[in-house]
Amino acid sequence: MLIHPWDAATDDTEWRHWLTIHDFGQLAVNGLPGEPPHVQPLHFTYDAGRGEHGEVVTHLARPHPIWPALETSPLVLLSVVDDHAFIPGPWQAAPGTPPEHGTATSFYAAVQLRCRAQVVDDPAAKADLLNRQLAHFQPEGGSARVAVGEVPYGRMLAGIRGLRLDVVDVRAKFKFAGHRPAGTQERIAAGLERRGGPGDRAARDQLRRRSGV
Template identity: 25%
Template sequence: MYIPKAFHVDDVNELITFIRNHSFGIMVSQTEEEPFATHLPFLLDEQKGENGVLISHLARANPHWQGLQDQKVLVVFQGPHAYISPTWYDEPRTVPTWNYVAVHVYGTFRQIQDKHKVKEWIEKTVNVYEQTMNPPWEAVFDEPFMEGLLNGIVAFEIEVERMEGNWKLNQNHPIERQERVVKKLKSINEPNAQKMAELMEKEIEKRNK
């Protein structure tokens, strides 16, 4: 990913937090004919391996997993994004842009064959996404129904080799311009705009310290 120096984030803890908060990613690999992408939820276990592992599963009917063993893949995690109009700067010689936050993870795909490990990670995944539900749904693996579902998926982990973050928040502009953009974003009743304003405010606070 092309990342200008002003937007580059390499703080591992910040990248990990971002992945946990925006865990629905896109796994991309290259086939003989063309690129292949699958949209999936991921769990990150930073305690496993040298740099951590991403764990997920996909439908066995999805051909993406075939021939992917020990191959390099890219997983893209995207956060808030918003169009920025040059009129917001209230200055001449400015142009439109798009602010966004994203993390790219590069690693090696490995299928999880052990059924006990598959069940363990499915249970962890369910617990993570059900923790805010009332009541939460639980996976009961001794039911024939669940056994059939397990046979229909392919669980895998991606051994992380490197992560890179791109926080494009107008850092290449003077703080006065950034503050004008924040004000405009706050006036837009749209979740991405509101979250982008919040992120930009935090970035401005860091620069003012």
């Protein structure tokens, strides 16, 4: 992923906070020799307080075909992309130039976590992992706590395998016209607000947050 200086995260706090809100991504795992990579969409929980760059926890079904490849090559990439919107060329035209000379582009936020994966099969460790996920996704409660041998989830633990992903490197990009003049940024923000399509509000908010327009 190419990251220009004006698209880079301002600091680790920016991408760490973004991951606490954007918790659905794609896990890419190297395939076995002669096979393409496995790419699995999934929900995950990011914990910034564990390890130098944080830890991700998730789980998948035990029959999943990803396991042999993951155990052969535990270095994986978790890719998260959101807040995306198409920006028409005229919105980006430089001051004093015809609108039709503007160049269209895409806005998006993206964080790529390079991780070393650890498969979790111990029932108690899996229960702990699932409780961490429930605490994130259902903080209001509404589900029983996962415990080995206890209803309703204890008997289901055998059907899954847990994943701990130790984050070893991070690439974060927030592509929201950071190198454009303030007047152009204001024009883009107004265009996004006026258009109001899927993703436009999130992209507009990112533009305003990073540029201050």
